[in-house]
Amino acid sequence: MLLKNNTISIPPEMLTSWQTAVDLIAKVAKVPASLIMKLHANEVEVCIANNNTDNPYTPGMKGKLGHGLYCESVIKQQTELHVENALNDPLWSQNPDLAHGMISYYGLPLNWPNGETFGTICVSDKKAKGYSADIIMLLECFRKNVESNLEILDQKEKLVQANLLLETRIAQRTFELEKLNNELMQEIDSRVAAEKLLDIQQRFDIVTGLPKFNQLETMFNQLTTKNEFTCISVIHFSITNLKVVQDGLGYDISEKVRSIVAQKLQRFMTNNTYLAIVSETTFCIVITTKKRLFADKIANFCCRLCQHFGQEIYVEDLSLSVTTAMGVAFYPNDGSRFMDLSRKSSAALSHCETGNSNSYKFFNQKMESELSSRIQMESLLRGALKRDELSLHYQPFVCTQSKNVVGAEVLIRWHNPTLGQVSPTEFIEIAEHSGQIIELGYFVLRSALKQLAYWRELYNQDFYLAINMSPIQLKDSYLVDKIVNLLELYKIPGHLLEIELTENALIHDTVCAQDVLSKLNQHGIRLSLDDFGTGYSSLSYLQHYPFNSVKIDRSFIRNLDTSEQSRQLVSTIIAMANNLQLSLVAEGVENQFQADFVATQGANIWQGYYLGKPVDADDFAQQYLITSITSQD
Template identity: 30%
Template sequence: MDSQSLYTVLIVDDDPVTRLLMKQALKDPTLSIIEAESGEQAIKLFSEYLPDIALLDVSMPGMDGFTCCRQLRLLPKGQQTAIVMVTVHDKAEDIEKAFDAGATDFLTKPFKWPLFAHRVRYILKANSTLRELSLSRSKLAKAQAIANLIYWEWDFKHKTFECSVNLYQLLGIQNTSQAISFKHILRHIFPDDRPLFKQALRRAIQQKHAYDIEYRIQTDNGQLFYLHERTEINQDFDGWKIIGTLQDITSLKQSEQEIAYFTYYDTLTDLPNRRLFIEQLETAIARARHKQHSLTLMFIDLDHFKHINDTYGHQVGDALLCEAAARIKDCLRDADLIAVSKDKDDRVARFAGDEFTVMLTNIDNVDVLANIAQRIVAKFEKSFDINGLNVYSTVSIGIAIFPEDGDDVQALMQHADVAMNHAKELGRNNYQFFSAEMNDYLFERLQTEQDLRQALKRNEFLLFYQPQIDVKTQRIIGFEALLRWLHPVKGLLGPLTFIDVAEKTSLIIAIGEWVLNQACLQTYQWQQQFNNNWRVSVNLSAMQFNQQLLLEQVGRSLQASGLPAASLELEITETAMLKDIMETIPLLTALKEMGVGLAIDDFGTGYSSLSYLKNFPINTLKIDKSFVDEIVDNPKDAAIARTIVQLAENLGLRTIAEGVETLEQVEMLTTMGCQELQGYYFSKPLPVGEVERLLANGNELKKS
């Protein structure tokens, strides 16, 4: 221990970060700090250093804080040391257990660091003083002041009673020579607590019955104090006497209120939290069931909140959540909102993260509910001005109604959540009412996701290949690899039934890597088997294209398969390429330098910005099927196709038209100068075996 240190502090916590922060907060030359990461180590260090105070975490692996506290009290100096239990705020029962284990005081996490250091020093000083007082009864008055104790005595004969000076101070009486009566005290007792005090005093007078009560005192300036009064009634040679002590427990009550607040309220937005809201919802459902009224539950989720949080930081994210809470509450205060609960603060809660809930009672009109939801949606279409930033975050809202959509808390919450997820599926920035059909649809999507997670492990995916035809030679020059899923129950599934789910769950990354590996390997085998340098086109999803490991994946696939880079063409949508141009150009350039071909898939259906054609190292423009379908009968589609072909020719790019199904389309595209064709007119997508039979027959296609 440092010779200059006055006190030794023992910090016991299994979390090194918490210990470091506590140590930094208590940094003071008068304090010598030692650390323990477990209860066992704390007992060892306690015996060695005999600390003045121990800050003891409740929840630790192995020996918990309560057990450790009891063990410390048995050690030498264990009764003289202040032991402060540190507990999380939502476990109020830990406080009672702490005192039962012998704790001096408690602190709650998370700490308010500036107050933390002051609180520890206060406990240190108070404990030191109390130890001194235990050795000298002459310091009793000081001990009473520290403990906020007030002493009084009454002989049952006079109207006034004797008391210590601090009662005058508490009541704001300047003249300490003035006698104080019970009538004087009664005038200061909070009106709601006067009946309790009168009853206790009456029993003391009439039945000589001691009492132990709590009540509130209100001073002349309106300040409120909580008091704990304990009495004893004795008889001596002067007759009966009642002796009482008053203790100011205001700080304890405030701590209890803080614990209750942290348990039931969100400290960021000051809204009820999930725990309180569920309790309120249970009560509201029981009342609605009894009175046969309706009840509406809304789940509100901020769209793209994670992206905002990651981009601008948690400070902006927290500010956005506070502003969002205010906007939701404002929408429910509008004058035309009728027949809703009077307890406005109880209607809105922060349920979790970026999710809020709204409870509306006794509104039977669906149009009114829709109007409220639309009002909230419209409110969030305006930007948030946060620290000089214009931040946009729309909302997706799910609505479930009691009792139609659920007759208990769990069902109602689940169905409101289902409706909210459906709103997100429909593009966000909207609201949806729950329906059984919606539930079935989302259940099916959830089942698809679960099956997808097993599909790769079970080797259920396979590739079909659709031939791509050279217009001049009418022979196959390559294939587009198309994913299929051989589902164990539903049979062979096309990508439209599962790709959307795969992309939304990020499973597309692993699936896309498998497709790339398999397509390269299969094409190389065909090249070797049939002595022909066919290429293979592989579609990349936007998520694949935007991930950092794409370049490495392509390199690994080419190296593992032996396929020449020139035989691989990656098809990328316009939307994916234009998401982040600053990253797209270097990535495309690196792929180009590797020797891989690059094609814009579905050209003309996305942004169609001509500037990127100049800057991006593209090889091929792929004319979308939507333009090919009506190319013969619709002059506008024909003009678009012709423009794409001419544009590609002027830029030195290849063109390939997909979805070709008729001879007329073939002839028209050939006349336009399109170089390659793909579609059912030549061949549908084929499994590996049928492709090999086709190639074995001399690369000839039987026209449809």
């Protein structure tokens, strides 16, 4: 067989482009093998193979013609070949690819512009599989891309031959024009392929194969336009312990859990039920009906889901418990627009997640009121800095030995003309969800360090400030540089700043947390683990992070007067901190007994209303700094 064009050399950049294509195809199609095959006189060769570890084919592997290869059939017939299970197909039950375990196949022919065969582009799997329309469309897209490349190579070869007959000047100009055309064609082909792939990725989740959330809104609008249904429910379904699974068993296991949950949910879907994915932990279900008593039917549906997911699932021989929660909103009772209903079902879900696992809640007017209040608070918080509504208060740290104030915890306060004094527990959570916590965090750092610099110059005293840090702030790539720059600006040594972190701040992204805390430690900045003793991983954090101090959670201090168990726990924690050479702060000291007990056991610092309440900067200076100077004089 004479294959003149197949002697043309394929440039490296084109091979790299093809490699990217087969890697993407394998990933989207979730198959071990995605190949571009090249035809020779008596055999076919693996030209490009995806980089999967379980791909049995490697570039350069060859197969003899005449033995019933999948690709040989595609080349001879010049049409697509779709084999779902070769083991059950008499035509393919003896083909050589079964030696590699490949029992399903889909391939398309690749040809030069003159019709001469180049080879095939194909995918193959070790399990029976019918390839979806989206995957077939993706292969067709890349087939056109490869054949466009072949056309360019063919044109280039013809130009080279023609240039041999032309003068050097004309040949050079022709080469430059051809080069520009080549770049343009590759750009067009790459853009088309990227657009097709992007369209698939925008519409479907790679892990579960489910449509993404934005697809539901279009479908919902079509349903409401037809006016065929008396009621439509929008359900947010969440895997509430997926983060725990990921932290304990790793990302791969959590992804498999998510995939299994998706498969189980699909079994509950009917003709009038639609399922999509919202995020890593949350799915959205839309159910339509013309029948009455719809709320009762949805309650029954949710109960069945709760019961089903109350059973353990198995992932790689592991028996795992999945905890779930559901929030439900109804059209038209709770709203007429999809995004409004989605927001309300999500609000109902958030109420459910604070209660028992595997439960559900319907949206109600109380949630509506809370939602409106939250929206109002978030809106007012956005302008709080500009309106000068935020301020800092300082609560003293008192040394248990010298009885002197050695530092203070910085606490942010918000007073709004409409809302009055807003609790930090309310607006900090809102700031974290809305992203405003970064801006608020910079305000606290800048204002507190400026105040500390003023006090140091005025009173000639060195004491430290402790500032709380949110998990969101740790992900800010500018955080460390910002802190260091502020310390340099106000000429404050690093050890006079302490960053307080809760266990919650560390579990979100351990790699990021380790990097940030290590850099802060290198600059001499103190680190404190807050609410120590309440988290299940507190001890491990002391081993893996460079903490200088720990704070015993106030819940242990509160019960010292009445609970022998609390006294034993506090004694143990203080002894451990002393052995690890960590400073220990007893938080929430409210009376003399509590103060005396923790001091006797070896605590270094008192903090609590008994020693001093949080006050603004002027009152703090008046009560603790000026008084301290006077007593020293």
